[in-house]
Amino acid sequence: MIDVLLGLQWGDEGKGKIVDYLADKYDIIARFQGGPNAGHTLYVNGEKVVLHTIPSGVFHNHCLNLIGNGVVIDPVTLQAEMKKIVPLCPDLLSRLYVSQKAHLILPTHRALDAASEAAKGKDKIGSTLKGIGPAYMDKTGRNGLRVGDILSKNFREKYDKLTQKHKDMLKQYDNVVEWQQWEPAFFEAIEELKKLQIVNGEYWLDTHMKAGKTVLAEGAQGSMLDVDFGTYPFVTSSNTISAGVCNGLGVAPQRIGEVFGITKAYCTRVGGGPFPTELHDETGEALRKAGSEFGATTGRPRRCGWIDLVALRYAVMLSGVTKLIMTKTDVLDNFTPIKAAVAYIADGKETEEFPYDVTDDVSLEPVYKEFAGWGAPLTGVTEYDALPQDFKDYCKFVEQFLGTKIAYISNGTGRNQLIVI
Ligand code: GDP
Ligand code: IMO
Numbered sequence: 013m014i015d016v017l018l019g020l021q022w023g024d025e026g027k028g029k030i031v032d033y034l035a036d037k038y039d040i041i042a043r044f045q046g047g048p049n050a051g052h053t054l055y056v057n058g059e060k061v062v063l064h065t066i067p068s069g070v071f072h073n074h075c076l077n078l079i080g081n082g083v084v085i086d087p088v089t090l091q092a093e094m095k096k097i098v099p100l101c102p103d104l105l106s107r108l109y110v111s112q113k114a115h116l117i118l119p120t121h122r123a124l125d126a127a128s129e130a131a132k133g134k135d136k137i138g139s140t141l142k143g144i145g146p147a148y149m150d151k152t153g154r155n156g157l158r159v160g161d162i163l164s165k166n167f168r169e170k171y172d173k174l175t176q177k178h179k180d181m182l183k184q185y186d187n188v189v190e191w192q193q194w195e196p197a198f199f200e201a202i203e204e205l206k207k208l209q210i211v212n213g214e215y216w217l218d219t220h221m222k223a224g225k226t227v228l229a230e231g232a233q234g235s236m237l238d239v240d241f242g243t244y245p246f247v248t249s250s251n252t253i254s255a256g257v258c259n260g261l262g263v264a265p266q267r268i269g270e271v272f273g274i275t276k277a278y279c280t281r282v283g284g285g286p287f288p289t290e291l292h293d294e295t296g297e298a299l300r301k302a303g304s305e306f307g308a309t310t311g312r313p314r315r316c317g318w319i320d321l322v323a324l325r326y327a328v329m330l331s332g333v334t335k336l337i338m339t340k341t342d343v344l345d346n347f348t349p350i351k352a353a354v355a356y357i358a359d360g361k362e363t364e365e366f367p368y369d370v371t372d373d374v375s376l377e378p379v380y381k382e383f384a385g386w387g388a389p390l391t392g393v394t395e396y397d398a399l400p401q402d403f404k405d406y407c408k409f410v411e412q413f414l415g416t417k418i419a420y421i422s423n424g425t426g427r428n429q430l431i432v433i
């Protein structure tokens with residue numbers, strides 16, 4: 013069986029921390045989509061580590077880690093990440109596996125990402141500029157280069173052919189970055205990538221699962237950034253919901269077991285695009301401060317607002333979430349009141365469905381339910397029964413609205429700052 017863990021909001025729900033905690037119970041952790049746009053934070057012996065492409069199970073000696081076929085890999089970023097964590101994880105090379113079918117991000121993909129974003133002006137997506145969109149475009153456009161290609165004799169020829177196409181595309185833009193300066197590092201990193209354990213990921217997983225090994229699929233981004241179901245076009249370029257696990261790893265749907273869905277006790281978004289419960293006032297500012305809401309990959313300030321139960325119920329439905337995990341509960345300690353969106357007024361009509369159009373073209377007002385707040389520190393509490401009643405009431409309401417039980421409550425950044433229910 014393969015369990016799944018994914019974000020239910022717009023990313024940064026605390027996936028890295030939770031995977032790091034749950035990894036104790038699994039033999040294999042596998043990333044199935046996204047790439048270096050992700051920034052998953054965890055603490056190893058008190059030291060902060062941010063992972064981008066490497067699965068968050070690497071700090072457990074018994075865990076094997078797979079970068080699946082659905083991931084897009086920038087060899088340069090991967091190399092830099094490996095260098096950083098090897099001192100904390102000396103046997104990394106023996107426990108890290110890469111699917112031969114994962115696609116490569118080239119220097120020209122990064123240049124195209126930057127040029128395309130700049131050309132969009134005020135309508136820009138707010139991409140992390142890691143080359144994600146252009147790399148997935150080449151994948152679906154059937155032009156992409158895959159990890160397996162780096163072992164072929166004519167890799168350079170294939171590279172030149174694809175970059176020629178990109179050079180022609182870049183001609184339509186002004187102020188294109190000097191991507192040629194990135195090429196030497198790219199080819200050096202390709203040589204390092206060749207030293208990794210490149211496997212046929214789907215067969216590799218099948219063999220391990222048949223041998224009784226347990227697998228956790230680690231999602232990146234969040235459900236509302238899904239390319240099909242998110243706030244399109246302000247989304248990423250992959251399927252971030254549980255369906256993405258099947259084609260991002262090559263496992264059949266009936267093999268999926270638990271689906272852990274993570275939500276913050278409030279909500280954040282980084283980059284452009286709709287965010288119905290965003291707070292543009294001092295409460296939003298206070299949330300950013302209390303939650304240290306700055307991007308793990310880009311350092312940008314994250315937009316903050318109240319939990320959006322309309323969007324969350326949609327995300328729970330899309331992924332078939334069986335267990336909820338609520339993180340950053342401690343951040344709300346001193347807020348009163350605390351609000352949760354339970355419906356929207358869209359163009360004058362009340363709805364509990366996430367609308368097709370949530371852009372500025374329609375008027376959309378969240379309908380809120382208010383909670384008193386608990387006004388007591390949650391950090392340090394280790395048992396559900398010891399939690400303040402007002403907080404428990406908040407959790408109960410969320411569970412009832414979403415029709416799913418909360419299995420874990422996170423109340424701090426550390427691996428074990430987690431209440432198991
Ligand atoms: P990810 O992308 O989903 O892995 O999340 P990020 O790492 O981008 O952002 C989550 C941030 O919240 C990180 O800085 C975590 O250390 C932090 N964090 C995770 N869980 C908690 C929690 O329960 N309380 C607090 N205060 N911080 C948390
Ligand atoms: P983790 O895994 C939060 C956002 C970007 C931008 C949009 C498209 O850490 O939760 P892209 O670079 O994919 O073309 O950007 O998606 N985005 C994220 N936001 N967390 C992430 O990952 C994100 N990855 C991409 O800010 O709005």
Ligand code: MG
Nearest residue numbers: 024051052308
């Ligand atoms: Mg993140």
